[in-house]
Structures are given as C-alpha cells and as structure tokens.
Amino acid sequence: MSKQKEHSTFSRLLNGIERVGNKLPDPFILFVYLAVGVIIVSWIISLFNVTFTVPGKEEEVAIKNLISSEGLQYMLTSMLDNFVGFKPLGIVLAMMLGIGLADKVGLIETFIKNTILKAPKSLITYAVIFTGILGNLAADAAFVIVPPLAAMVFYNVGRHPLAGLAAGFAGVGSGFTANILVTNTDAVLSGISSEVMATIDTAATVTPVDNYYFMLVSVVVLSVAGAFITEKVVETRLGVYEGNAQKEFEDTTPIERKGLRNAGLASLVYIGLIVLLLFIPNSPLRNEEGGLIPSPFLDGIVPILMLFFITIGVAYGVTVGKIESTRSIAKFMGEAMKDMSGFIVLIFAAAQFIAYFEWTNIGSWLAVSGAQFLESIGVTGLGVVVGFVLLTALLSIFIFSGSALWALEAPIFLKMFSFLGYHPAFIQAAYRIADSSTNIITPMNPYIIIVLAFMREYDKKAGLGTLIALMLPYSLTFLFVWIVLLLAFVFLGIPFGPGVEVYL
Template identity: 45%
Template sequence: MKSVTSKNSKRKAGILNGFLDGIEKVGNKLPHPITLFVIFSLAIIVISEIAHRAGLSVEFQMIDRATLESKMTTIKAVSLMNAEGIRFMFSTAVNNFTSFAPLGTVLVAMIGVGVAEGTGLISALLRKLVISTPKRLITAVVVFAGIMSNIASDAGYVVLVPLGAIVFLSFGRHPLAGLAAAFAGVSGGFSANLLIGTVDPLLGGISTEAAKIWNPQYMVDPTANWYFMVVSTVIITAIGTWVTEKIIEPRLGEYKGKQNEKVDDLTTEEKKGLRLALISMILFVIIMALLVVPSNGILRNVETGKIIGHSPFMAGLVPIIMLFFLIPGIAYGIGAKTIKNDKDVAKIMSKSLGTMGGYLVLAFVAAQFVKYFSYTNLGTILAVKGAEFLKATGMTGFPLILGFIIVSGFINLFIGSASAKWAIMAPVFVPMLMALGYSPEFTQAAYRIGDSTTNIITPLMPYFAVIVAFAQKYDEDTGIGTLISMMLPYSMAFILAWTILLLIWYVFNLPIGPEAFIHYIQ
C-alpha cells in the first residue's frame, strides 16, 4: 500500500524528497551539538582577540539603573587570549557550569517526571484519556494529548505516537493518520501547553543568561510564555485536527493492511493507582494553595505580598513541578504495584537522571560558550551593531520578528535540541532585540514557534527514525520521504497559524505571561 495515492501527489513528494535528501546529507555532516559548542567557544576565543586588536567598540545611549539618568556608554571588546583572559577561562570553568541556569532546573524537574514516567503513571493517564473519548472527538483528543505530553519530556514520542495509530485503527480509521496526529501534537506543538513543564524553566534560564548580557539584573521566569502557550494549545489542537481530517486522511485513503489492534483498558491495579495518584495530587494542590492563596501566604513575596514575580513561589517553581509529578507518581506506583518500597523509587530516580549524562556534558560546554560571549562583550557589541543595522534598513516591528521565526525554524532542521539552539541563538538575539525594545520573553516566544513547527519534518530530529519504524508496522513501504510528506502540511499550517496568533498578540500588545510583556522598557 502506498501513502501517496495520486500521480500529482507522487510527483510533489518526489520533489520534496529530493530537496530533503539534500538537507539530510548536509545535516548528517554537522558535528554533534557538544562538538559544535566546543567549536563555537574556540571561535569566540579567536574572534575576541581579533576584535580586541582591531579596537572594536560601540558607543550607545542607555539609562543608568541606579540614577535613572540617560548617559552615553562605551563598550570595548575584551580578549580571551591575553593573560587575564586565560586566567578567566581556567578559574571560572567550574562556576560557569554550576551556575548555568538551565542545569539545576532540568535535573531537579526530571526527578519528579522520571518517577511519574517510571511507575507508569504518565502512560496510564495517556491511555485513559484516549480510550474515554467519543469517536467524533478522537482526533482532537489525540492532538491535544500529544501537546500536553511534552510536559513529560520524551514520554509522548514513545507512548502516545504509537498509541495514536492504535486508537485510530480501533475506530476503523487509517492508523498512519492517528500516528501523524499524535506526532504533530507531541513534536509540532512542543511549545504549546496548559501547564508549565520542564522545558519552560530550561528556556527561561537560557533567556535569563542571555538577557544579562544587556541587563545584568534581568530575570526571565518559567511562566514567561504561559498565557501565549495556553491559547496556542487551543489553536494548535484545532489546526492539527483540521489537517488530519481534511488533508491527511483523504490523502491516505482506506487502510487495507493486516494489522488489527485495539487499546487495552486499564487493569484493576492501574485504576487503583490512578485513584491514589488523583487523591495525592489534590492533597498536594490544597497544601500549595494554603501556602500561596492567603494574603499572608508563606510563599508570597514577604515585602510586596505578590505571587508572580520575585517571590518564594516563583523561585521554588522547579521543585514544585518536581513534587507535582513525584508525589502522584509514587502514589500511582503503590496502587498499581509497580513499586514496592523506597528502593524501587530510588532506582527509578537514578535511572531517570542516569539518562542525563549527555545533557550534563552539553550543559558544561554551553555554559562556557555563554560566559565567554558575555565576558568578551561581543554579545553587547553585536547587539548594538545589529540594532543599528536593522534600524538603518528600516526592518523593525513585526517583519523583524517574522524573519526571526523563519531563521529559528530553518536552524531547527539541522540542530534538533531546543536548548542547544537557544543557547547559541539567545546570546545574540535576546540582547539585540532588547536594544530594539522587545522583551526577552517575547523573543523567546517567537523562537519557540520556529523551533516547534519544523520538528516534524526533519530527519535529524532524534525520534524521527523511531516514528518511521512505528509507521512501517502498518505500511512497510513507509520511509523518511513518506513521513516528511505526511507531516509537511502540519508544519506549514502550524507556522502560519502560530505566526498569525503572535501577530494578534503584537497588535493588541497583550501580555504573553504573568508580568511578561512584549516590549522591553530600558
């Protein structure tokens, strides 16, 4: 059975496959992200010496944050190849790593998420969601569940994508359409969610590091894009449903394969586990509410009484996320009998963090790159020069943001890791756009649109080959080109709809998160 049913579709898919085959060949020649950061760090060292010898500097007007008076400031390039620079690199290497904002946030959050995933809670919740849904709503629910699953990192790829195919097949629909809908939600809708997940403090931490190049006191909270994410969830769910039912399923036609599967209902132990998890989650939420809701709540800002902003609640959001998953995860494990004692919990935690070795190495080299960029003043100089160039060309306002989204999506075709790309791009674009009057939170939101929408069409995405393998279970002729041609309509529709949504946000100057606004006031 062929996924492409018409000559015209085959011709278009052939052109697309040829184009993407070239991208794949080029992409496969790129070094590992860790190696890339090493190369970039070495490049910063050399460039800083060249810039220093050339006497590169910028003079610009800024407001003194102590006196609120406007004054001219001169910034010069600082070399890393002189004696002082070499001492800096050696003496700060460990501190650069341990103080790297994304490091602790991800590791702490993964403790809780790892337990919820390891005990089977996340898998059971996803299965419960799809098997309890009416047929007419199943497409929307599969896409929505995919979007929501990204709060648990990679769980959606290994659980929901194959489950989407099974669910559609059990309803007599084409399994590849279900697989595509789930994949579109999990990966294409990666930056939409109703909840704050592990990626939010991660990107917020990188944005904070980048913003400090321009404003050393600036902080980007994990909730920076929350309002925009919530509305995006509704939009992406609707668009994903429409593309599946109006484009993908008609194109695939009737399924005539041999597979005949159904979703198994939850076992008695799993149902008991879910009940205990729900009870424990409710109790946890009540306790947190008691600490936050009262006007004298312990986790409110002691001086201002505020919840959002600089408060113990916001500062402790990462461990709160950890406990939100950890407590129900343990409760589920006890009820479902997937854990028997504290040793089992410890093993699951260790296993979860044991998979983070690659991330730790990446964080180490990325931290050095970020600090080198800041120390040499190259980020500030580039931001000022970039702002001057953009102002000279007249390219400001939303056309500038549109270009940034396209650039982010293009780079994502070659570097799949959201944090790896943002660690490279943020030190350049965040301060540059701050100089033009756009907040780091808004820049981060624009980046996330480009980063999410091309995940599903690049063979370099780590799970892409896995998705192809899932699809081959239902159609052995499925290959990379087939999957790309199937996912391309989602990618195009998502980036168009998401950009329009951001434009609406921009035109009406809406807050993109709690105390997070589009414009940066210096």
C-alpha cells in the same frame, strides 16, 4: 499536480537539510567545535577593536578576546561553574527525579492508557499541540515533560512517535509565549517595556495583560496550524514507523486502576495543599503585594512539580507493590538518573559554548548591530514592523533568552516606534511572535539536546539534522501564521489587550 510538486520539492529540501545536518559530528563534539569557533571568532573580531553601545547604557562595550590572558583565565576558572551552574541541568535533573520515579513505577504508562489513548484519535494532535503551548506555565520544565509523553501517545495509537515528539516540542518551544492565562513571561517582558518607556516623555506604559487578547487567540490558531503541519507535512514525510521501541501499552489491570485512583487522590491532596498555601493570609508563595506574577510560587514551580510527581509516583508505586520500602524510591530515582548520563555529557560541552558566546559579547553585538541597521532604514509603515519581526527571528537564533534579547532590542525599537506613534504593547507583541518561533531550531536552545536524546529512543541514527529538518516546518509556519494574525488584528482593529490598540 502543482501542489504535489511543491510538496515534493519541500520534502527534498528537508531531506537535504537532514542529510547535511546528520553529517555533522556527534552533538558533544559539535558543541566542542562551536566553542572553539567562538574562541577563534572572538580573537579575529578583537583585532579590529570592535565596540558598541548597549541601549540604555553610556559606556562602550568591546568584543572580548578569549585568546588573551583574561580569556584564558576565564575559560579555566569558569569551566566548572559553567557546567554546574547551567540552569537547564538542574531543572532537568530535578524534574527527572520526579518524572523518572513516576515512569519507573509505571504510573505514566497507566495514565496514558486510561486517558489520552481513549480520547478520539482525531483530536490527539490538537491536544498535544495545545498542551505544549500551555506548558509554559511550568516554565522550562515543559521541555522535559511534553515531548516524550507526546511521542509515547503517538506510538501507542499506531502513529509515528517522532511526529508526536515534534508536535509536543513545537507547542512547547515555538508556542512558548502564548497562553490562555497571564504568565511570568508577560510580567518579565512588560517590566522591561515599562522601564524603557519611563525613560522617554510619554504616558504610555505596558502591563502584563496588554498582550492577553492576542496571545489568547494565538493559542487556538497555533494549535490548528501545528496540527495541520503534523498531519499533512511531518507524518507524511516520516511515513510508517517500523522500529520497535518496546513502548506498547497493554490493557490495565484492576490493581493498576486502583493505583491510578490513589495517585489521583494524592494529586488532589497535594494540589489542595498548594492552593491552601497560595490563599492563606500573608502567603509565603505570593509576592509582597499579594500577587502571583512574579512570585515565589512561579519561581519555585520546578521543585513544586518535582514533589508533585514524587507524591503521585509513591502513591501509585505503593499501591501496585512496586515500592516496598523507602529504598525502592531511591532505587527507581537512580535508574531514572542512569538514563540521563548521555544528556549530562552533552551539557558539559554545550554549557561551555553558550557561556563563551555570552562572555565575548558577540551575541549582544549582533543584536544591537542588527537593530540599528533596521532603524536606519527609516520606513514608517507596517512594513518596518514586519521587518522588525523578521530581524528579531534571525537574532533570536543567536540569543535564546527572550528576556535578554528584549532587553537589548526594547531600548532601541520601543523608542523608535513610539516616535512613529505605535503603542509599545503592540511592538512587544511583534517581538514575542518572532522570538518564540525560532526556539525549536536554534542550537542556542539547551533543551534541543534533551529532545534529541528522546528522539534517539525511537531512532538510534537520529542527529541534529534530523531534528532541525523535523522542526523547521513548524518554525516557519508558526512565524508566518503569527505575522498574518498580527496584521489581522491591525486591519480589523482588534485590541491586543485591554485598551491596547496599534497606535498611541
């Protein structure tokens, strides 16, 4: 009875968040208001001559005032650059050229009907979360690929599509830092950590594999936790889907199965060529040392994926007769771009808000001030590590980029914790779980707009409140489970990576 009451209380809390959130203006207008808010706040803070010192640099940094000659000039001269240069815009539009073509010719639908829909229904939720977590191999492109496909899968097995979308988004966003392979994220964060550790008198350093054991276990743990939240909390709250999204899948025809076969052959040829390019001597896709982390291959993963989807889309479309000439290819791509018109409008406002927030230095000020406050507490036990995790989770709501936030925090916390005897790779792992957990609830995540657009395909009335209320259980659960897992590694003496213990 008490469990039902707790569940009911939590549901009411989420319903309240959804109601309040949905009373907010349309997302485009909301980002306009947020941009105006940053302008006003920057002016107010500048009145007090607030300055701070960025770790690793000697000069003081001031909060820039957007209501000044410099600020007004910046807003006018940077508006177009903020929009056109907004990284997610190019990623999404490029990916949609490929994915959109594959979708419009019917390849994605046929693939789902012949693979995922035939998998045991009891494993679908786990498969969605697991796929989402591994999606960071495709970098930010995973935000565009996984959630809508997951929604379609759930819809066609008779489950609520928004639950599938939420599961996919949770895996991609909150599980972003975990993987079964060493990824570019490991390389970037360890590079920052190593640079910081080189400034102090210690032999300790951090390599890209130093968090591997912990992240490998995290994939399994988060897949189970995410599936539990999806089936026991999210779907229970959503109830039965009564909408008609017109995304039902009919049985495949012989020509569709032939098209799928040809698309599969085309994918094998394409992947074979990429592998060949990767392993030939002096490969242009590898770095100067012959490695893959980092490398042009990882830096160019978005166009590589775009061309992959175009290749298999054309193979399928030609086979089933959807593509009759080269004009058909351009036609289907154009139709896919039409579907992105609302997203492009939203991005214009979102890009200005994020650019203003960064230019004023407000985000960096919040991060540095919070970090210095936690350092001043002076606690030396594991409690301060947990406190560091919670503070980072809070700060990551304001700074979406994991590498940018770590660049601000690492010079303070790696030095502080190294003086207390903690291994820098352990502190880096603590940082990663906090930063990743909030990716699905922060408005600073530009891909949250894309997910909201996908959500509205199934619920026209869905707003930011609906999305945040949907994702909050995942964010809180992933953070809690990850903290428990972190402490379990500590108390059980499990290394976080090869030779990496908690203490130096």
